[in-house]
Amino acid sequence: MDRLNRVPLWALALLVVGAIALVLAGIATLGTDALPERTGPPIEDIQVERTEFTPGEIDLTVRNAGPDPVAVSQVTVNNGFANFTGPEGEIGRLETGHLNIRYPWIEDSPYLIGLLTSTGLVVEHQIDAAVETPEADGDFFATMALIGLYVGVIPVTLGMLALPVLRRGGRRWTAALIAFTVGLLGFLAVDGTLEALELSAAGSGVFGGDSLVILCALLAFLALSGIDSWLKGRRSRSEASGASAWQLALMVAIGIGLHNFGEGLAIGSAYSVGELALGTFLIIGFAVHNTTEGLAIVAPLSEEEPRIPRLLGLGLIAGGPAVAGALIGGSVTSDEVAAGLIGIGVGAIAQVIVQLVPSMKDGAGRILNPVTSVGIAAGALALYLTGLLVTA
Amino acid sequence: MKSSRRSPRKPLTRRSLLCRLGLTAAAGTGAASVLGVNPALAELTAEHTGHEAGMAAAGEGGAPAAAMGAMHAGGHSGATFRSGEGVDPAVNGFDPSELLRDFDWGRTSRMADGRTLREWDLNAIEKEIEVAPGVRYPAWTYNGRIPGPTLRCNEGDRLRIHFGNGSMHPHTVHFHGIHPASMDGVPGIGAGLIPPGGRTTYEFDAEPFGLHLFHCHVSPLAEHIARGMYGTLIIDPARGRREADEMVMVMAGYNTTLDGEGNQLYFVNGIPFHYMYEPIKVRQDELVRIYLTNLLEYDLLNSFHLHANFFDYYPTGTRLEPGEFTDTISQVQGQRGILEVKFPFKGKYMFHAHQSEFAELGWMGFFEVV
16 A cells, blocks of 8 residues: 555556556457447438528538438429539538539528438428528628627616616615616526527537536536636735625626627527518617616626726626627527527526625525515516517 | 428527517618618618529529530529439449330240230349439339339230249239239239249230239338339230330339338439430431320329420320320329320420429430431
8 A cells, every 4th residue: 555655646547547448448349349230220310500592502501410421412492403512422420511502592482402311311401581691791790790789788888877876876775776687687597598498409419409508507607606706815815805896797797798699699690691670679679678787787886986997898798799799690500509608698697696696685684585576576577578679 | 302201300490599589570671771780781681682693693604504404504494413413324224215215025935826925024123223313212123123124015915924022022013904813913812922032923915905004012002112113014906006216104203211201203214304314315207106104102193294396195005096185194193195296396305294393303304306
């Protein structure tokens, strides 16, 4: 035992890993002969991840989401064979392929694309309405940035204008406002979870589907918790004070920012496939919706000196990701990736809620007192109702 | 084209995503400019036609299209397989261009009563066939080809068909015609099911004259036919028919997904689009006689339409007077008829199912009049 103790730790670890690798290699070489191959026909699963329409052409990005390689041999569009170029051989597992189909598609018409594989399987992909895909040029990015600005940065910053009012309200309002924020964030968390799960269900599931969403949320939660406690640690050395209101506001802004990223993502992808009806009402709806988010950010600051640059920074953190999301939304090809990104937002929001809850305590240490209960309900209702504005 | 082997997952549409977010509803065309959105945006959301654009693209592809033949460009020029290429007949061991005029008169001998005895060997063979470039189909065939051989004889001949089952499934040969029940090739009667490795001989008189067919009659019937077990039997009338350039055409389809829900490919003589890439050569003003049979499974009806011409149609070929002078006829499964036509002008003339869907899924071709 003593002798073993003298062996360096790294050498021991190496020994263990080596032993495991040896056994696995043994199983791999011997086991494959002893165990039967999978019976039955090849499992072919092709997912269309992106569809682009250019004049006279339809471009598909497909991913092999099944366990076996797949060859797309022929392509039909609305029940007629169409000329196309694409991968010459098989598309390996998890690999993507690009198909360029020559077809005189007509604006706004639905199309059913059939991918006929080498085994005679047909994988169908329905397109509800063909719309020319906007080119990702300067104009496109300018437009996306503008949309992100309208629905993200501006309304969030507008919401912060309520800060002077909050300050007049004084101490007794603080708990209620924090509760309002918690209600609002809770609503976003539930909404985001549902949306992410729906997206992942629609995706190929090749990267884990629902478990990817949950993993992303968990990782975001843990990462933010880590950052938060690290910040607290640094501050306690310098100031030795309690929880900083500014730090709390920052965490809220980050959580909301990640949520707005998801919102921008949806807007961007909708725009790129021509399904985004841009109108005053939509923009106004989003603005009102997101103004409440600004309110949530400044809620922890009701007893702080307002510092304009800091506030603007928070507005940018919370609203800016909408711009980034809109820009990326046009190019994210995988529904699963989009679901994972929204999952990150959910995790971030959950972490912020955990941060905020202690601030809701009243003198008796109760979290859910009449004031905070009403506040939480009001926050959830505010988002629900302004959300209806957007759908109306 | 109908259905896939497995029901695909509910397809995600960005629209469904947006419905949830509620972004689709609010529209307002003037709003973009009100909000100072880039004019390019308004232009993109405004009406524009992919149609014109498509024509432009077809124009661009004009050069290769001309080289490959008009239909190969895809898009507006018509349906086609990938890269405008058909199946290489060498892969399958049979060539639709050859079996078109391949009439098998059998081994003949004189019987005691002076009649002609004709004998053929028909073997059930399972064979993987390339039904579209790169697409393999596990077919069941007579003698390794689809359609099976075209058996030809004269009215009143004695016919003897030696059937061997080299497949892993039981099969029969059921002939249309007039014969005793024991020779009908259905389960439970006469020789009944012929098991794998089994043999039997079907023997009957050739009557009535006309155009007939044969196919396997084992359950599940639809699958046994759809997999390729069919062929043509031609009984010539005693007084013969006029001299003509004769050809046989069997219309059918392939349900490559094997789900029994419809066909993914349609064709005459085994290979979709074959006569698009290899037009049937005929002579100007020469009489062309087409023995046309429909064996399409899963669809109720099939049809034949000839461009820029009319033909005499003899339903089932059992009368020597044409029933109709037309350019389009329809047939249900098992229905057949003889077409007689002369081409007065040189050039290329399409023929295809006048169910356009069938046509664009493979059932079309060209006559080239020289």
